[in-house]
Amino acid sequence: MDQSAKIFVAGHKGMVGSAILRHLHDAGFTNIVTRTSRELDLCDQNLVNSFFEAEKPAYVFLAAGRVGGINANNSYRAEFIYQNLAIQINVIHAAYLNHVTKLLSLGSSCIYPKMADQPLKEEYLLTGALEKTNEPYAVAKIAGLKMCDAYRSQYGCNFISTMPTNLYGPNDNYDLNNSHVLPALLKKIHRAMVENHENIEIWGTGTPKREFLHVDDLANACFFLMENYDDSGFVNIGTGMDISIKDLALMIKDIVGFQGELKFNTEKPDGTPQKLLDVTKLHNMGWTHSIGLREGIETVYNEIEGELQHSI
Numbered sequence: 095m096d097q098s099a100k101i102f103v104a105g106h107k108g109m110v111g112s113a114i115l116r117h118l119h120d121a122g123f124t125n126i127v128t129r130t131s132r133e134l135d136l137c138d139q140n141l142v143n144s145f146f147e148a149e150k151p152a153y154v155f156l157a158a159g160r161v162g163g164i165n166a167n168n169s170y171r172a173e174f175i176y177q178n179l180a181i182q183i184n185v186i187h188a189a190y191l192n193h194v195t196k197l198l199s200l201g202s203s204c205i206y207p208k209m210a211d212q213p214l215k216e217e218y219l220l221t222g223a224l225e226k227t228n229e230p231y232a233v234a235k236i237a238g239l240k241m242c243d244a245y246r247s248q249y250g251c252n253f254i255s256t257m258p259t260n261l262y263g264p265n266d267n268y269d270l271n272n273s274h275v276l277p278a279l280l281k282k283i284h285r286a287m288v289e290n291h292e293n294i295e296i297w298g299t300g301t302p303k304r305e306f307l308h309v310d311d312l313a314n315a316c317f318f319l320m321e322n323y324d325d326s327g328f329v330n331i332g333t334g335m336d337i338s339i340k341d342l343a344l345m346i347k348d349i350v351g352f353q354g355e356l357k358f359n360t361e362k363p364d365g366t367p368q369k370l371l372d373v374t375k376l377h378n379m380g381w382t383h384s385i386g387l388r389e390g391i392e393t394v395y396n397e398i399e400g401e402l403q404h405s406i
Contacts, residue, residue: 261312
């Protein structure tokens with residue numbers, strides 16, 4: 095990408111979009127266009143078409159979408175499938191109509207079958223049933239990557255798709271009703287420490303394993319793929335390593351300094367038993383992550399400790 099080329103980062107206020115924006119700025123890109131959701135409703139086809147016609151971006155990072163953890167995905171099933179489908183349909187089609195040079199669309203590792211073999215290879219897509227709690231979101235994300243491939247096949251569009259693993263980092267969501275597991279644990283354990291609780295409740299058995307990637311590593315990988323990958327199919331983005339929810343909670347407990355006990359509520363859902371991405375495809379291109387999990391969590395906690403304090 096030429097540093098003067100116009101780049102649209104959709105969803106720049108979110109955790110992923112803001113990380114991509116930071117990376118582009120650090121890399122010297124100056125012609126970046128953004129819109130907040132109030133300025134541009136990406137679910138409105140006419141508004142999206144008008145925006146693309148006026149701005150004519152050469153490159154698009156599609157990081158906008160409705161996201162959340164198990165509770166949010168299961169509680170707002172209609173919103174999750176409608177909003178994510180609408181955003182993808184509108185942005186991808188407008189990119190085609192306005193001759194965007196290249197588009198990168200971000201999905202989620204929840205697109206894989208619930209009981210797929212581990213680690214999850216890209217070819218495992220659509221080989222089994224999805225996890226029920228996030229099925230609407232997963233279906234929307236699958237549609238997005240298939241749409242990119244369809245536009246490449248029929249129109250020759252250079253639209254690529256990525257599937258990141260579980261993310262954490264700056265601008266994460268710490269609302270306990272809608273957040274993902276790592277920020278939720280960070281907030282709950284911090285609060286328990288501040289309020290001198292003897293124990294805290296954690297959903298599920300603690301046995302499911304999850305892989306976590308710092309969002310700055312994700313932004314670096316997206317930039318790498320935008321410059322180096324021009325093919326159909328999608329690319330997993332992750333570390334290739336996972337950790338049990340129990341061990342993650344113990345790590346956060348140690349980082350925060352909480353002395354109490356962790357109590358696992360086995361009546362609450364665990365979700366998918368394991369979601370470890372096979373990142374061979376990405377590693378073979380020459381990219382690997384650089385931020386270790388404990389290092390990343392310590393950095394995030396130091397950055398948001400005061401914010402968490404005010405939210406209690």
